Amino acid sequence: MNPTQPIKIAILAMGGEGGGVLADWIVDLGEHNGYIAQTTSVPGVAQRTGATIYYVELYPEARANADGGRPVLALMPLPGDVDVVLASELMEAGRAVQRGLVTQDRTTLVASTHRVYSIAEKSAMGDGRVDSTQLVEHARKAAKHFIRFDMAQAAEQSGSVISAVLFGALAGAGVLPFSRAQFEATVERGGVGVKPSLKAFGGAFERVQSGSEQDAPPTPLPARAAPAPRHPQVRALVERVQRDFPASSQAILLEGVRRLIDYQDTAYAGTFLDRMREIHALRVDDGGRLAQNTARHLALWMSYEDTARVAALKTRTTRFDRVRDEAGVQSGQVMAINEYMHPRLQEICETLPGALGRWLTNSGAPRRLVERFTRKGRVVQTSSIHGFLLLRGVAAAARWRRSTTRFAEENQLIEHWLERIAQTAAINPALALEVAECQRLVKGYSDTHERGLRNYGLVMGAAQRAGSAMAPATLRELRDAALADEHGHKLRDMLARYALA
Incomplete structure (x- = not known):
């Protein structure tokens, strides 16, 4: 670092990850150890469409006194003029590289390798995910020193937050003129969550100091044991897969069976295997690629998302547990989940038994009455008794799903698709x-x-x-x-x- 220039640190963090706390820690660290410090922030939009950028500059107070004045510190980082970049997530590290904040001759980049997918990635029609390997490689080439590991996992293991892990990694990098004791004293002065924060800090510090600041190669997953269900109909389906299909396809077929039993029932999963038996009978010599890809997409298509399916997924215990974990809800705290719902007349008719749905679609006054009540969306609180029972009632419509117009339309499309696959496979x-x-x-x-x-x-x-x-x-x-x-x-x-x- 240039001794005549301030130390310049940029922090890119998403909402709720403690980016502001991290910036305040760095300011407190500097001010208690002979530095003039300034921090600014530019908040992003809707938390994940844009992350908040916190910017800190530190200038030695002794040098300022020797110069006989006060330094003028910048409010925002400039491309090519940043000493340290801290990123709470891998895509934010990529954004910092893209903005030119990371340079090969100067910048130490400290980033977590976990991913929180952006709205653009999740809303893409296909697989819109940015390749994490490419992000890491671009960041590695752009930075002078790139420190990276899954800091979200490290924070979870220590019962703390990712800002404490980033602070520890920053201390371990040795790029700031402060000792470990000075860093830890800063955390202690904060007075909130000191013990877990110091645990997270210490783990990250030691990991970087030991040179293991990169993720270890993933451990291969152990081979799955063959399922042994107790339910006789489910067991019969498993035995059918193991008896009638090649070993290379059994894993994907068993997953399809599991998904379709969950979606509808064992008879529906049996239909899936009937269809796949015809695909396997084509005897295409391609190493099983056609059969395996067809199985995957067929299982997905047969479990298409209708209102009953969406309502069932929103009211599952596992979903409440996942939201509680993601929000960090503590024991004794109250959690409320609000769903914005705007069902159209078509979706309502598709959920009703076929005859009733067709009657409502073609009716006069009843149709206009339903359209009037569905013109505006409504908010349903799934975590309340009323909202939960309302969605469970919608989920119960799965029992007559086979009689709906939507089911007939989807099955016709599926049968046509399978027929096209079979006809094409005979030629190409x-x-x-x-x-x-x-x-x-x-x-x-x-x-x-x-x-x-x-x-x-x-x-x-x-x-x-x-x-x-x-x-x-x-x-x-x-x-x-x-x-x-x-x-x-x-x-x-x-x-x-x-x-x-």
């Missing part, structure tokens, strides 16, 4: 695999499902018109274009380019 197995992958376009519910289904229709229509003349790579490009743009503009442009519109 590689193209059949791409047809199987097209199920990725059909997902979600409400508007998301409608847009995906529209794009699926366009892609499959183009494949049908082109027939065996279509190259597998072309169908893959069409599918990727549909996943890249939910409104279908890129897909239509590509269809026109290939004269398939």
